[in-house]
Amino acid sequence: MLSGGEKARLALSKLTLQQANFLILDEPTNHLDIDSKEVLENALIDYEGTLLFVSHDRYFINRIANKVIELSADGAVTYLGDYDYYVEKLAIQTERAALLAAEKTPETLSTVVNDRKLSYAEEKAAVQQARKQQRAVEAVEREISETETLIDTLEHRLADPAIFGDVTQTQKYHQQLLDAQAALEQLMIDWEHLSS
Structure with a gap:
């Protein structure tokens, strides 16, 4: 005799009473009104x-997530952050792919700066600088990925x-986790600086 929202609230109440340490929830906010959503989010x-x-x-x-896992045909990718962070990372990856594609097109060889054509030497230096910059960004991204993996491993150990x-x-694990998180923050700052 219960409605969908009432069934959901009853199921969530039962979960709370079980005191489980791992919950798997599928669309937990479906059928909930705004007040019930707020109560669930706070809980x-x-x-x-x-x-x-x-x-x-x-x-x-x-509000809830501190990791987002993207599932695709290529596998799963974990992003340490909320949904906004995930969207931001996707935008950066899309932009990087577009830049790499543009770098390979013939149009980039006839770059115009300040309404004048670059000389061959200037163009070559600009391309080398761009590649150097790209390699530095990729190196920092590899370090970020390794540090995120280390953080994940340490969290599992804890x-x-x-x-x-x-x-x-x-x-020991807690201190290693704090050090890795601090290193990740610095790497993110370095990455932002290099990307800009």
């Missing part, structure tokens, strides 16, 4: 376990029940 923000959810609600994703009693090991 999930306070939730100390792990959440894996599928949602088309961008506002919900931005979540491993086998080390819960080992304070020394937990502190």
